Amino acid sequence: xxxxxxxxxxxxxxxxxxxxxxxxxxxxxxxxxxxxxxxxxxxxxxxxxxxxxxxxxxxxxxxxxxxxxxxxxxxxxxxxxxxxxxxxxxxxxxxxxxxxxxxxxxxxxxxxxxxxxxxxxxxxxxxxxxxxxxxxxxxxxxxxxxxxxxxxxxxxxxxxxxxxxxxxxxxxxxxxxxxxxxxxxxxxxxxxxxxxxxxxxxxxxxxxxxxxxxxxxxxxxxxxxxxxxxxxxxxxxxxxxxxxxxxxxxxxxxxxxxxxxxxxxxxxxxxxxxxxxxxxxxxxxxxxxxxxxxxxxxxxxxxxxxxxxxxxxxxxxxxxxxxxxxxxxxxxxxxxxxxxxxxxxxxxxxxxxxxxxxxxxxxxxxxxxxxxxxxxxxxxxxxxxxxxxxxxxxxxxxxxxxxxxxxxxxxxxxxxxxxxxxxxxxxxxxxxxxxxxxxxxxxxxxxxxxxxxxxxxxxxxxxxxxxxxxxxxxxxxxxxxxxxxxxxxxxxxxxxxxxxxxxxxxxxxxxxxxxxxxxxxxxxxxxxxxxxxxxxxxxxxxxxxxxxxx
RNA sequence: GGCCCAUUGGUCAAGUGGUUAAGACAUCGCCCUUUCACGGCGGUAACAGGGGUUCGAGUCCCCUAUGGGUCACCA
Numbered sequence: 001x002x003x004x005x006x007x008x009x010x011x012x013x014x015x016x017x018x019x020x021x022x023x024x025x026x027x028x029x030x031x032x033x034x035x036x037x038x039x040x041x042x043x044x045x046x047x048x049x050x051x052x053x054x055x056x057x058x059x060x061x062x063x064x065x066x067x068x069x070x071x072x073x074x075x076x077x078x079x080x081x082x083x084x085x086x087x088x089x090x091x092x093x094x095x096x097x098x099x100x101x102x103x104x105x106x107x108x109x110x111x112x113x114x115x116x117x118x119x120x121x122x123x124x125x126x127x128x129x130x131x132x133x134x135x136x137x138x139x140x141x142x143x144x145x146x147x148x149x150x151x152x153x154x155x156x157x158x159x160x161x162x163x164x165x166x167x168x169x170x171x172x173x174x175x176x177x178x179x180x181x182x183x184x185x186x187x188x189x190x191x192x193x194x195x196x197x198x199x200x201x202x203x204x205x206x207x208x209x210x211x212x213x214x215x216x217x218x219x220x221x222x223x224x225x226x227x228x229x230x231x232x233x234x235x236x237x238x239x240x241x242x243x244x245x246x247x248x249x250x251x252x253x254x255x256x257x258x259x260x261x262x263x264x265x266x267x268x269x270x271x272x273x274x275x276x277x278x279x280x281x282x283x284x285x286x287x288x289x290x291x292x293x294x295x296x297x298x299x300x301x302x303x304x305x306x307x308x309x310x311x312x313x314x315x316x317x318x319x320x321x322x323x324x325x326x327x328x329x330x331x332x333x334x335x336x337x338x339x340x341x342x343x344x345x346x347x348x349x350x351x352x353x354x355x356x357x358x359x360x361x362x363x364x365x366x367x368x369x370x371x372x373x374x375x376x377x378x379x380x381x382x383x384x385x386x387x388x389x390x391x392x393x394x395x396x397x398x399x400x401x402x403x404x405x406x407x408x409x410x411x412x413x414x415x416x417x418x419x420x421x422x423x424x425x426x427x428x429x430x431x432x433x434x435x436x437x438x439x440x441x442x443x444x445x446x447x448x449x450x451x452x453x454x455x456x457x458x459x460x461x462x463x464x465x466x467x468x469x470x471x472x473x474x475x476x477x478x479x480x481x482x483x484x485x486x487x488x489x490x491x492x493x494x495x496x497x498x499x500x501x502x503x504x505x506x507x508x509x510x511x512x513x514x515x516x517x518x519x520x521x522x523x524x525x526x527x528x529x530x531x532x533x534x535x536x537x538x539x540x541x542x543x544x545x546x547x548x549x550x
Numbered sequence: 551g552g553c554c555c556a557u558u559g560g561u562c563a564a565g566u567g568g569u570u571a572a573g574a575c576a577u578c579g580c581c582c583u584u585u586c587a588c589g590g591c592g593g594u595a596a597c598a599g600g601g602g603u604u605c606g607a608g609u610c611c612c613c614u615a616u617g618g619g620u621c622a623c624c625a
Contacts, residue, residue, distance in 0.1 A: 042625055077624055161552060162621070190623050216553065226623040233625050257554055257620040281618075326563055329574055353556050354618065361562065361575050416588045475584070491584070509584040521586035
């Protein structure tokens with residue numbers, strides 16, 4: 001077989017050689033140890049928390065080492081393309097603080113290693129494909145889908161490994177004349193890799209996360225170019241990551257099974273391998289079983305889910321860092337005020353087994369993160385969020401800016417600050433009592449207090465209420481009212497002698513709290529009252545008195 | 551089913567042949583306290599199972615089990 005002739009026959013228009021591209025995309029001039037990473041989503045527009053997890057690893061690796069972090073769009077599959085997806089992807093990553101040094105951007109591409117859309121790189125792939133044909137390592141395969149299906153059935157019935165390989169790879173042996181004839185009939189074909197691997201052999205490869213992997217050699221004649229001339233993921237990965245001079249390929253563990261094929265391709269072309277970093281999947285629990293996060297089955301795990309609930313990007317980022325590197329939490333405790341960028345991220349500290357995504361933990365992390373954000377900023381974030389996802393409250397928030405900020409600030413100072421705020425939806429619920437439109441009596445008055453007493457206590461409270469009282473004066477008045485009505489002025493007194501009292505001052509203050517905010521639990525009511533102002537306070541107490549029909 | 555990867559409390563996990571097997575979240579109890587939080591103290595709770603190797607195994611090897619991934623002209 002004259003491979004050279006075959007190559008020219010198959011790719012008559014490809015006149016560039018690999019060395020042309022080697023020169024066009026030279027080794028990057030970066031300092032020693034600089035890592036070049038990329039994320040390479042397909043343009044479905046859907047980004048989920050697992051993508052973010054991987055992207056953070058890429059970003060940290062690159063930025064920490066003075067390298068390059070880029071965005072490449074893997075749009076080799078027409079069926080997966082969604083309108084506006086690229087912008088959605090970029091926006092989502094940017095929301096969580098991820099920006100790119102190179103590659104696809106909102107206003108076009110940046111960088112010298114493009115194009116960064118795979119669909120625009122056809123010539124580059126075909127050039128490498130042509131080279132492989134010349135070397136006798138790739139060949140056209142005219143098999144139809146039906147023929148392939150038939151082959152599979154036969155292999156299944158014989159209980160042998162399915163696929164196109166070895167003696168089953170019939171069209172490996174096509175003569176040049178046969179190929180010419182088929183081409184002249186305009187038969188469509190794919191370009192297959194001619195594997196020289198042996199299923200029985202194993203080889204070792206270092207994975208930066210998992211250590212030494214023992215894998216079987218590839219022996220399948222995988223498809224390099226589809227019949228439309230566009231490469232499969234496998235071939236595109238090899239070509240792009242080489243010419244874009246990517247040093248570290250961070251990707252999910254689903255690629256482990258095709259790694260042998262990628263390795264064989266790199267070797268066949270004569271290129272060095274990148275450092276592979278196969279991350280574990282994030283899992284979820286379903287019916288008691290762990291399961292890979294799936295974008296089809298778990299739309300709630302899309303990034304938009306968190307954006308809609310109003311999780312602060314810094315909180316999501318902080319949580320992801322804790323599952324990304326096992327020593328991050330420890331570092332955080334030692335460096336509570338440092339930026340996550342000061343943490344030294346390492347691949348060795350990444351988990352090799354799939355972590356369950358833990359919403360409880362996210363919430364916990366979020367509380368701590370929000371505590372460090374000034375109330376004014378949280379207000380702005382809340383406003384921005386409502387503008388997108390809860391427009392009906394935007395007006396309220398704007399009208400009551402000062403009050404809202406004060407409400408968000410209650411008890412956040414000092415060395416034992418409250419951690420009430422988690423995410424916007426929850427935050428609004430937390431302060432919603434303030435707005436008459438959302439205020440409602442949700443809890444019952446304490447069981448130690450009957451309705452008649454409640455009415456009386458509230459009446460007396462209203463009489464003595466003076467917004468000018470400081471917190472101590474205010475509470476002393478409540479103590480007096482409590483005592484005068486048979487309630488212990490201190491909870492301890494009641495505990496000691498429960499028979500002497502109907503209840504204690506806490507029961508009285510809870511009654512006032514319910515009248516004011518409708519709930520039995522809340523931050524300090526004196527502070528809330530100062531924010532509400534005298535009129536609103538009096539109105540709510542009076543309303544409660546009137547509600548009680550005794 | 552073949553192949554590959556994984557397996558320490560409910561969850562995230564430290565651990566690289568000798569530890570009373572860390573820590574965090576959750577949970578429970580107590581303390582603080584006008585409620586709830588916050589905070590403090592304490593508790594319950596784990597090396598999937600079985601064989602080896604070794605003076606000694608969570609750590610190394612083998613088998614089994616379980617979970618996951620993958621077996622496309624999808625990525």
